[in-house]
Amino acid sequence: MKPTPPYYAVIFSSTRTDDNDGYQETIAHMMDIGLKHPGCLGLESVSEGDQGISVSYWKDLDSIKSWKAVTDHITAQKLGREKWYKSYTTRIAKVEREYSFEKP
Amino acid sequence: MKPTPPYYAVIFSSTRTDDNDGYQETIAHMMDIGLKHPGCLGLESVSEGDQGISVSYWKDLDSIKSWKAVTDHITAQKLGREKWYKSYTTRIAKVEREYSFEKP
Numbered sequence: 365m366k367p368t369p370p371y372y373a374v375i376f377s378s379t380r381t382d383d384n385d386g387y388q389e390t391i392a393h394m395m396d397i398g399l400k401h402p403g404c405l406g407l408e409s410v411s412e413g414d415q416g417i418s419v420s421y422w423k424d425l426d427s428i429k430s431w432k433a434v435t436d437h438i439t440a441q442k443l444g445r446e447k448w449y450k451s452y453t454t455r456i457a458k459v460e461r462e463y464s465f466e467k468p
Numbered sequence: 469m470k471p472t473p474p475y476y477a478v479i480f481s482s483t484r485t486d487d488n489d490g491y492q493e494t495i496a497h498m499m500d501i502g503l504k505h506p507g508c509l510g511l512e513s514v515s516e517g518d519q520g521i522s523v524s525y526w527k528d529l530d531s532i533k534s535w536k537a538v539t540d541h542i543t544a545q546k547l548g549r550e551k552w553y554k555s556y557t558t559r560i561a562k563v564e565r566e567y568s569f570e571k572p
Contacts, residue, residue, distance in 0.1 A: 373561050375477060375523055377512055381571070408481055410521045412514045417521040419479055451570040457477050457561035466555040467485070 367405045369459045372422040378452035380414040387448050390440050397436060403427020414450070421459070428456065471509045473563045476526040482556035484518040491552050494544050501540060507531020518554070525563070532560065 391409075398404055403423035410417055422428045431437060444452075495513075502508055502524060508531065513522035526532045535541060548556070 369559075373477075373479060373559065375479065375563075377523070408519075408521060410514045410516045410519050412516055415512075415514050417512060417514045417523060419481070419521060419523075445569055445571075449569065449571070451568070453566060453568040455473075455477065455563045455566040457563040459479075459559045459561040462557060462559040464555070464557040465549055465553065467549075467553070 366464075367421065367423075369461055371405060371459050372425060372428060373457045373459050374420045374422065374428060375455040375457060376416075376418045376420075376452060377455075378416045378418075379450040380411075380416065381448060381450050383447045385447065386443065390443065394437065394440055397434065398431065401427070401431050401434065404431070425456070470568075471525065471527075473565055475509060475563050476529060476532060477561045477563050478524045478526065478532060479559040479561060480520075480522045480524075480556060481559075482520045482522075483554040484515075484520065485552060485554050487551045489551065490547065494547065498541065498544055501538065502535065505531070505535050505538065508535070529560070 395407060395409070398420060399407055404427065405421040405423060407420045408418070422431070499511060499513070503511055507527035509525040509527060511522070511524045514520065526535070
């Protein structure tokens with residue numbers, strides 16, 4: 365994933381509950397349809413114990429807005445609040461610069 | 469950590485090597501002095517297997533710039549490239565909006 369800034373990042377930091385019912389399936393489905401959503405540039409997600417950070421990258425704010433309005437995504441967010449997450453913060457941020465390192 | 473946007477996020481996504489020599493100690497030291505650095509608003513870091521995402525939050529670009537110039541941080545970055553990281557991407561992003569959820 366190597367888009368050129370500026371583009372947008374959605375940083376989702378979460379703390380999970382102990383309820384795993386349907387979680388993995390829903391996350392897999394969200395990643396699948398998220399990556400196919402127009403304007404999505406990429407997605408990375410890491411979890412450790414009950415902590416998780418997921419960052420999705422987007423062409424512009426309109427893409428993020430239309431992703432927020434996808435029915436399956438709305439359902440997943442609702443289930444997330446009811447069952448899977450103790451707390452979370454979502455941040456919308458404009459990527460201004462980036463640099464990468466790769467071992468030769 | 470509840471600053472009001474706008475503020476800055478540094479998103480550091482990495483893939484580790486198998487070399488752990490000195491890694492944990494250095495990360496702990498970086499988190500310690502990073503959090504004390506003027507303008508640092510918070511820090512979160514999650515790793516899973518060889519994948520890691522760390523996000524630090526900053527008052528402004530000048531704080532990030534001065535953090536980049538800290539001697540111990542420069543040394544850690546050098547060691548990171550030589551030993552601990554297969555690859556990484558650092559993104560500087562301006563947080564424009566945020567919303568949080570906390571289970572009642």
